[in-house]
Amino acid sequence: MENQTLAGTLVLVQPDMENDPDAKRGHIGVLTLTFSEKENYVKFPEGGESYFPAEQVMMLKDKQAVFNDLTNNGSSMPLDDFKAMYKIMLLQDRGTSQALYSALAIANDNPGIQERVLEPIIPTQKQELSKTYSR
Structure with missing residues (x-):
């Protein structure tokens, strides 16, 4: 995803983050601004906004990737992990913000599946292409 499309995405602050000055570990919020790999602003429903490095802000993987992982592995x-992943996939299929919020909450409550259903956001670096001339 590009920076423009990441804004407004529901995200989960990494649950096992070591340094958490704002005590937002494991909270779900909305990504408001992505500036760089070190500065990504997340607004939380209970109020407040904090910034985190990109590797500490997790978003759901594509539902097709979750489905492929379920069918292959x-x-x-474990049965509980399978059920949790299946619920996440079904909630992603709905596509509503409430369903995606619930999917992130399930991922937060099941540490065994987090690496299978979550991925860090990766803000793309804006690159200017120089105009080239041929002879």
Whole structure:
């Protein structure tokens, strides 16, 4: 996703973050601004706004990636993890903000599936292309 499309995305602040001065570890919020890999602003429903490095702000993976992981590895994972991933996939399929919020809450409550359903946001670096001339 590009920076413009990341704004407004529901995100989860990394639950196992070590240094958390604002005590927002594991909270769900809305990504408001993405400036760089070190400065990404998240606004929280209970009030307040904080900024975090990109690797500490997690968003849901694409639902097709979750589905593929379920079909390929579902038989080898614990039943509770399978159920949680399946619920997340169904909630993503709904596509409403409430459903995505619930999916992030399920991911937050199940540490065993976080690496399977969450990925850090990656703000793209804006690059200017220089005009080239050929002879």
